[in-house]
Amino acid sequence: MLRDRVPRGDGRSWRLVRRERAALTMLAMLAMLAGLAACHSHDPVRIGVVVSGAAVAGAQLAQAEINASGGIRSRALELRIMSTGGSITARPALASAESLASDPRVIGVVGHSNSSASLSASQIYNDHEVVQIAPTSSAPLLSHVGRFTFRLVPSDVNQARFLADEIVSRGALPRVALFFVNDDYGHALHQELREQLRRRAVQIVYDMPFAEELPLPNARGAARAIVESAPDLLIWLGRAPQLLQLIPELRKHLPAIPILASDGIDSEKTERNGDGVLTGVRYVCFFNISSDRKELADLRKHFEARSTAKLSVEAALGYDATMILATAAREVGPHRAAIRDYLATLGHSRPPYAGASGLIEFDASGDAPANYCINEITATGLRAIAPAHAR
């Protein structure tokens, strides 16, 4: 332009002035972007928590430790705790899952406690490509829901095999009475166990479902029916409340009948065994909560220093799940896909994570390796015993 060649009053050309203005504008924009980036970098990193109360306490302890040690790449860890964590059905968990997955600042979710909820919510997490770590969900179907779903416990396919081995290791093949909760957890475990028992020629003399959300309609009738079927062993594939209803009626007629339960009854309340109803009941556990392994001992110490409650399996797994997510974010940055890839390499190209619950690694399905133990509930607490088939 002609104007470009005409000098200004100060002797500089218009072209030079325009270039200076453009450079200043670019500098200002860069400064704004840097400012935005700086603001963004101070935003806390979020982890969604949709688990029951004990596991929430574990997650909160993990959060406190992470933030006390500098956070995640200088950013604080924030837990977004959903109130539906203790729900035993799937429907209430779905809205929580949708909310967490849609939050771009959530880098991963610890949840859900219940297999039904974990299963149903898993598709939402996988659709949004956000990592889900289910601390206690063991339903076999969870192995197939997607590459963003992991869990800290093995599939119940393994628990069914473990239970069957434990049953037949008692010597003569026992007559077995089965009680199972008819939800995604109990239904699948019941199916697998029936198959395993059939293979081992174990006779099932009584087989009855119950609904999780309902009390046993007729505990006395149920106990009578069990007695009539004359079982050598009662297998309980469910959670504790219904078992607490059944045992008093059953003990009236079969005071010495052994009861072997699945992991579903493992809770702080079970461990406390306040009324002694559960005394003598043995159940499958994922790890020995009374172990004096250093990591677990440290956790127990810290947990019990913060809480009046004793450390439970749920709390330890909630703690481990949160710690793994935070560690991954520290290592590879708070990015969903990178965290997913990090978790997939634990125990493969990376060493297993040394958690309170043990060495944590995942197979191709996102499942933890099958390591079970057996606890016996005593009047004073739990007693770890070696599995019969391992003795």
Added chain:
Amino acid sequence: MGAGAVSVVAIALTVGTLWLFASLRRDFERELQASFDEQHSADEIVSAVYGQIVASYRQLQAPSDANLARFDSLGETAYARVSLYLVQSMSLESRLQVEAVKEMHQTLEVQARSAFELHRRGELDASHARVAELEGRATQLQREMESFVSLRDHERHEVREQQVLRAQRLLVAMAVLVVLLAASIVILVRTVRRRVVVPLRQFSNAAARLGAGDFTARIPDQRTAELQTVARRFNEMAQRIRDSRTLEDQLRQAQKMEAVGQLASGVAHDFNNLLTVIGAHAEFLKQHPMIPAGEALDDIEQILKSSERAGRLTSQLLAFSRKQVLKVVPLDLNVLIRDTEPMLRRLIGDHVAICMLDSSAPSVAVADTGQMEQVLVNLVVNARDAMPSGGVVTIETANVRLKGAAPRRGEGIMPSGEYVRLSVTDTGTGIHPDVVPRVFEPFFTTKETGKGTGLGLATTYGIVKQCGGYIWIDSTLGVGTTFRVYLPRAVDATLATPRTASAPVEVGGTETILVAEDEDAIRTLILRILERSGYTVLTSRHGRDALQVASDYFGTIDLVLTDLMMPELGGLELVQQLRRARPEIAVLYMSGYTDLEIHRHGELQADVGLMHKPFTQDGLLHHVREALNTHEPACVG
């Protein structure tokens, strides 16, 4: 974008289009299959649930393990189908709905098993009441399932609509891609044609033409640097071949003309001497008092006429062979044409018109006046003969400046410089291209036998070349022919005085004349003529002999009459040496031909005369007298 890039784009577009088609088809098939699967699953779930209800009734009526197993089996089927939805992506609403169905079914199963247990224990009323509840739950489950299927249908409908929209966009995109692909192919083909096929064809054609002898074959400019380089190299090669051929043609033509010229000049020289003797003796006979009038005198006249004609013939041969002695001077061709016009009009007759287009400025060339008259006459006569049915002869002059050498086919290269151009154009039949190269050959004629000597254009050619000029022909059959004569232009030169008829000169005298002539017959003839006219004649056989004679003679020698070409010592050297002793001596040269351009370079001084052989008795006496009187050079045409 080069041809390679166009190819890559075309391939990419093709692959992209195929991929889009495959993707579209795969999506539709997947969605269709999913719709069928879901509907089938929904049907199976409802069917299994109702089957469980039926099994429940049977179990209550006739309990059996088989019936119970069927109840459980149907339950497994329903649960397995419901579970399939758990690992599928769907809306939250649909997911809530299927969860409701699942929970309802789970509760239904628990209630059924409870009813069986009540019935087994004999609590029939409670059992039937529980089964009735089951029917209600089954109906509710069916409604929930239908609601779920409806929801899924709605979702799928939306997905399909989106897919249709996507398909439409894809189709538009594909159409655009196809158009782009077609355009790319067209561009590719055109590019290949323009950049490869056409150049190859041009190269092939040019090579073929060159191979067939057409050395004007050239390859036009190319678009790419590589092809342009090849084309340039080819054109340079063709040009070199053409130049080489042109030079060869010129050399061959020159050698041929030179050979013919040598032959002609040799013959003409001897003929001139013979004709001089024949003519002179015929005149002697004619003047002899013993010859009676009548038949004998007529015979002598015939001898004289034939001798004159033969003399003109030898003169033309000499002109062609460029062995004439020229007197080149600054000559305004416009003046020459104007002076010659009356004679030209008489020559061409009434059926041919003459058009004069002389330049307004003087067209002064360096040429021999008489010879240029001859050139003009020859060209006009040639034009006349080319127009037997009449036409127009246009004579034109112009001053031209040539910048850079101007090559003409078959005519060599005319160097740059100032020229005067004389053009003679006819509207005749034209000259066939095959004949053009031969028109300047002596004795070549296309005229009927007896109508042309074949020396006219050859003489013209010789004169022009001897004057340092060029002559070109442009001829088109049926249109006409133009002869263009280019003569060196005289710049700042004094024009030659037009020849005027000289006043009658009285012949004979008493002066002393030294004659140097190697031909005995000529020498004797000259001695006889001059002595009969009163002169004192000293004769010598060549230049050295003449010097001796002059040295021995103590009297005044007024004129030396010498042949130019003689053994021992030529005429020029003789005069040069003679004038040292006798500077006042007048000089008259004789020549049948000469290899020297004596006048062009001023070697023939202004005060010397020149007499062409053959000469007549009167001519000799006239030239001698004139030389003695004026010491001015004279030129006889």
